[in-house]
Amino acid sequence: MKHLAIAAGILTATSAVAADKPELTVYTYDSFVSDWGPGPKVKEAFEAECDCTLNLVGVEDGAALLSRVRLEGENTEADIVLGLDTNLISAAKETGLFGPHSITADYALPVEWTDTVFVPYDWGYFAFVHNADAPAPTSFRELADGDAKIIIQDPRSSTPGLGLLLWVKASYGDDAPSIWADLADNIVTVTKGWSEAYGLFLEGEADMVLSYTTSPAYHLIAEEDASKAAAPFDEGHYMQVEVAAKLANTDQPELADQFLNFMVSDAFQTIIPTTNWMYPAVTPSSGLPEGFETLITPQKALLFDQDKAAAAREQALAEWLGTLSQ
Structure with missing residues (x-):
């Protein structure tokens, strides 16, 4: 029985040591915390540096993060929210929940980048990804006039879905509703998040899926598969900058600041290209992985600034809902 008592004592001591470690809770999107996403490597690297426990909580897709934190308010368990983007910054600041x-x-x-609340960690361009051996449209007009079937994401829960709305709005302005009316019969389904949409595309449920110009790099580098491509659009491509911020009422302010500093360090940024499959916000010392040079480079970058994005988002969402409900 003595060995059992000793073992119990060791377990108790180990538990006590673990309990003494500070814990930082980060709300992020599901794909970030997946086995193939950045989460596992980020957790390992940061815990080795901070002597703490990093608790990564997946909350569907990016736009759902803001809804979750807004609902929880000052009672949220999050110390940091990672996964909003420039289209949501203005709305996030209006909550008063985030600190500088x-x-x-x-x-x-x-x-x-001069924002004093949100810190960028990666960026990219939205694009429709398709099988490289199949013809692809070169504009929204051509897509709408053709027979290609597409899968998109809901702008109310997904940052790519919202990005698509603003992409169309930035490209066509007041004519955006007519584009959506013509695209309606191309849409196979609207998913809540990116992961579900991309999975359905890979299963052959559609000809194209809303994703990123960097998505083909995953297949090329991770799978040695060059069968996917992003379609360059004549209108240009809408850009996304993904960001993180700490909660103003976090009980771990120093640890939160340490994580934000870590987020723009080489240790974090080297993880991003081949796990989140986006461009890093700070170029790693090793540069970009081989294969990224094969990606398309949009001839025109589209992006509303924070304030204009908030106004454009409301109008674009109303137009999208009104058109697709008819």
Whole structure:
């Protein structure tokens, strides 16, 4: 029985040590915490640096994060929210739930970054991904006039879905409703998030799926499969910058700041290209992985600034809902 008592004592001591470690809770999107996403490597790397426990909580897709935190309010368990983007920053600030940061970094973004609340960690361009051996449209007009079947994401729960709305709005302005009317018969389904949509595309449920210009890099690098491509559109491509911020009422402010600093470090940024399959916000010392040079480069980058995005989002969503419900 003595060995059982000793074992019990060791377990108790180990539990006590674990309990003494501070815990940082990060709300993010499901694909970030998946086995193939950045989450596992980020957790391992940060815990080795902080001597803490990093608790990554998946909350569907990006746009659902803001709804979750807004609903929980000051009672949220989150210390950091990671996975909003520039289209949601204005709405996020209006909640008053997020606190300022003092992070500085040598960003490799296509836009200047001066925001004092949200810290960028990656970026990319939205695109429709298709099988490389199949013809693809070169514009929304051509897509709408053709027979290609597409899968998109719901803009109320998904940042790519919202990005698509703003992509169409930025490209066509007041004519956006007519584009949606013509696209309606191309849409196979509207999913809540990116993971479900991309999975259905890979299962052959549609000819194209709303994703990113960087998505083919996953197949090329991880699977040695060059069968996927992103279709370049004449209108240009809408850009996404993904961001994170700490909650103003976090009980781990120093640890939250440490994580935000870690997020723009080489240790974090080297993980992003081949797990989140996006461009890193800060170029890693090792550069981009081989294969990224094969990706299309949009001839025109589209992006509403934070304030204009908020106004455009409401109008574009109303137009989208009104048109597709007819």
